[in-house]
Amino acid sequence: MNTMTRLLVTAALALASVSTAHATARIDTAAFSIVNQWGDSPDVLLSNGNGVTRIGLTSAADSLDAFTSRYQEGNFYAGLFEVTVHAGYRVTGFSFSGTFAGVLDVAPNPNGTPGNGFAFNSGNIEFSAGSRPHGVFYGEHTQRVDMLDGALPFTMSSGQLSLTTDFNLSLQGLILVSAYPTVTSQYPSGIDSFASLRVVNPVFTIYTMAVPEPETYGMLLAGIAVIGLVRRRRRPA
Template sequence: MNSTTRLLLIAALALSAASAPAQTPVRIDTAAFSMVNQWGDAPDTLLSDSNGVTRIGLNTASASLSADTARYLDGNFYGGLFEVTVNAGYRVTGFSFSGTFEGVLYVPPNTDGTPGDGFAYNSGYIELSAGSRPYGIFYGEHAQRIDMLDGAIPVMMSSGELSLTSDFNLSLQGLVLVSAYPTTTPEHPAGIDSFASLRVRDPVFTIYTSAVPEPDRVAMLLAGLGVLGSVAIRKKIGDLQDCQYDLPC
């Protein structure tokens, strides 16, 4: 597929997504944060939430990032804007996106077993970015692209270590494209269908959080450390005094 055809298909898919009827955002609440996908047209799922690790299944992304064809072109576009509100007393220490690209490419051979003149192609792209809300500090961008995939490749994008106590946005964009053209033979002048498919399986956001120590607890901790330090100093002074009287040190 040439670049002009690909750009036209991307534009058509994006226009179709933009003109789709608005959906009511679904809110996911945890003790540490809440998250709303402003562009989602299917409820995302809270898979697990324990020990500061929250896993959220992206149902809309799973449904959208899938395409297959036996002849000519097909594709799908996905865009998700996730508004994350951090609750008081907590911080977000990192986040990641994971999933698996799965693709199938098949071109039927000629009747004598030699390679056919058909064609099968797939291409996928996922981009994750994040920034503060309202838009200001940019926390980074990650992307992964695959082409001509016949099998499976895992996808993992991670923010690295963070310490966010203010609200932020996660943006996830994705595109899958497939095309297939038949193998023609003298016995089958109309062609024997080729096949191409691509999907993103089990797309998941993982958000890592921790509690922020309360000020009075921090003060108590510092006071305790101060007492321990004083005791250690007094003991050291006592040991030095003992040494002055020829006692073992």
């Protein structure tokens, strides 16, 4: 576990000790159920069809957002999602996506020349998954930005999987911003600069497919056998 992960876990545990009463956010589909054990607000089922389920992470969007016009601000997020795979289905992959959106605005001097202020932002997100109760099969993939003035989309994807047992998704993030004023003889208290950073539209996408029942396999094999028999009979002597 690296330093960033330890920091985020410690902060999440500290927050939990202050407020132990919150409603877990649960989403049910035919293929799986997902519960955010650390969610402060319900996540949203955006779409579900053709084996693709998209879940908007409301709590992550609320938390991964910070701005300041003077000095420092920051925020963190920690989510633990328990995924229960339903009988007759398998999870074939998953991803976490979103967009970092940042603003850096150093206040200019009154005459329009560059000021001596400063604006800074930094964001880090870690995404991992593991079987319950222990085990890691998608470990601590990281997306980081520094000094972002604009938008940067990102996606962290597991690739092809075949999971019929329950597993956890872990998502942790930290946002830091700071802004220092431009100080002049005319404005000794300074002219405010501005810095912000947030994660826009954080989304889990989970891919699933139905697992054929044993009798379905039997019918398929029988059909293949019949086709093979017909082809042999049609083969010229």
